[in-house]
Amino acid sequence: MKKWIDLRSDTVTRPTLGMRKAIAEAEVGDDVFGEDPTVNILQERVAGMLGKEAALFVPSGTMANQLAIKSHTQPGDEVIIESTSHPYNFEGGAGAALSGIQFHCLKGLRGILDVSQIEEAIRPDDHHFPVTRLICLENTHNRGGGTIYPIQKMEAIYRFAKPKGLLVHLDGARLWNASVATGIGLHQYAQWADSVSVCLSKGLGAPIGSLVAGSKAFIDRVHRFRKMFGGGMRQVGILAAAGLYAIEHHIERIKEDHQNAKRLALGLSEMEGVSIEPQHVETNIIIFDVSQGGMTASQLAEKMREKGILIHAFGKAQIRLVTHLDVNEEDIETALKAFNEVLGKRQ
Numbered sequence: 230m231k232k233w234i235d236l237r238s239d240t241v242t243r244p245t246l247g248m249r250k251a252i253a254e255a256e257v258g259d260d261v262f263g264e265d266p267t268v269n270i271l272q273e274r275v276a277g278m279l280g281k282e283a284a285l286f287v288p289s290g291t292m293a294n295q296l297a298i299k300s301h302t303q304p305g306d307e308v309i310i311e312s313t314s315h316p317y318n319f320e321g322g323a324g325a326a327l328s329g330i331q332f333h334c335l336k337g338l339r340g341i342l343d344v345s346q347i348e349e350a351i352r353p354d355d356h357h358f359p360v361t362r363l364i365c366l367e368n369t370h371n372r373g374g375g376t377i378y379p380i381q382k383m384e385a386i387y388r389f390a391k392p393k394g395l396l397v398h399l400d401g402a403r404l405w406n407a408s409v410a411t412g413i414g415l416h417q418y419a420q421w422a423d424s425v426s427v428c429l430s431k432g433l434g435a436p437i438g439s440l441v442a443g444s445k446a447f448i449d450r451v452h453r454f455r456k457m458f459g460g461g462m463r464q465v466g467i468l469a470a471a472g473l474y475a476i477e478h479h480i481e482r483i484k485e486d487h488q489n490a491k492r493l494a495l496g497l498s499e500m501e502g503v504s505i506e507p508q509h510v511e512t513n514i515i516i517f518d519v520s521q522g523g524m525t526a527s528q529l530a531e532k533m534r535e536k537g538i539l540i541h542a543f544g545k546a547q548i549r550l551v552t553h554l555d556v557n558e559e560d561i562e563t564a565l566k567a568f569n570e571v572l573g574k575r576q
């Protein structure tokens with residue numbers, strides 16, 4: 230079988246042998262009855278890591294975010310969010326469909342908002358306006374290029390939000406990456422949000438699963454809505470076991486993904502027609518522009534596919550690459566060699 234080097238996303242990883250063994254040996258029970266011991270351990274572990282009272286296991290990051298939005302808001306409320314964020318762009322319009330909220334989008338710098346922008350976006354207390362209820366942040370920021378939310382900015386936003394009675398949700402699908410890159414603890418980031426979602430199925434390499442964490446009262450509401458959204462699962466300890474294995478074995482190694490991403494970005498910066506700023510590659514996501522070259526992004530993706538390298542084209546001119554558990558240093562060199570054959574070095 231041909232070995233593809235798949236740089237489209239960090240969701241493409243396959244469970245390792247060790248993880249499959251943990252899955253096979255997992256103790257299970259009916260989690261809708263709260264009786265799956267492995268799920269209960271995972272929930273407690275993740276709540277502890279995030280410094281929150283409770284956490285709930287859910288099938289996807291989308292469900293985690295949308296349950297948080299549902300649990301924090303009433304229909305008609307306004308949710309302040311960055312305009313390239315995941316919950317706004319890539320969750321099928323769920324905020325409107327499932328919670329009846331409207332998003333108030335603000336343009337950030339590679340996904341990062343400043344508290345002053347949020348200050349201006351808060352609606353006055355007047356019957357003409359929707360009620361501003363929730364602020365959603367994303368760390369790391371996917372479409373922003375894996376950008377790390379500076380913790381001081383998160384703190385400033387949270388400190389601004391609290392006296393106004395606003396809630397803060399953190400989409401932490403890749404909070405692990407931010408924490409490994411900066412050395413700042415997960416709980417330190419999480420303290421500046423009322424609720425946090427994290428994904429086990431991205432850089433951590435589990436096949437399925439996310440968690441939402443927050444106060445006990447909040448998680449109680451999330452639990453009710455999880456049932457309503459169809460996310461109550463039964464002997465799901467087989468998945469929680471993969472998640473526990475991932476947390477124990479795959480967090481520290483994320484730094485290799487970050488080194489590989491840096492190496493890729495530096496190599497790409499020497500290629501003809503590529504616009505990239507390697508200093509903006511902070512974690513495992515690389516976004517670059519090819520509009521100065523002779524090909525569209527999808528043409529480049531097609532040429533790379535012929536060489537066994539899978540990459541993701543965004544629109545006409547942008548490419549996203551993501552490093553992960555299933556690509557090693559040698560794969561990065563192979564990918565760069567292929568880019569060089571297709572694009573050539575800058576003169």
Ligand SMILES: *Cc1c(COP(=O)(O)O)cnc(C)c1O
Binds near residue numbers: 316367402
């Ligand atoms: C992938 C991702 C999600 C949602 O994940 P799914 O499990 O695919 O639903 C949420 N937020 C961010 C930032 C993501 O990258």
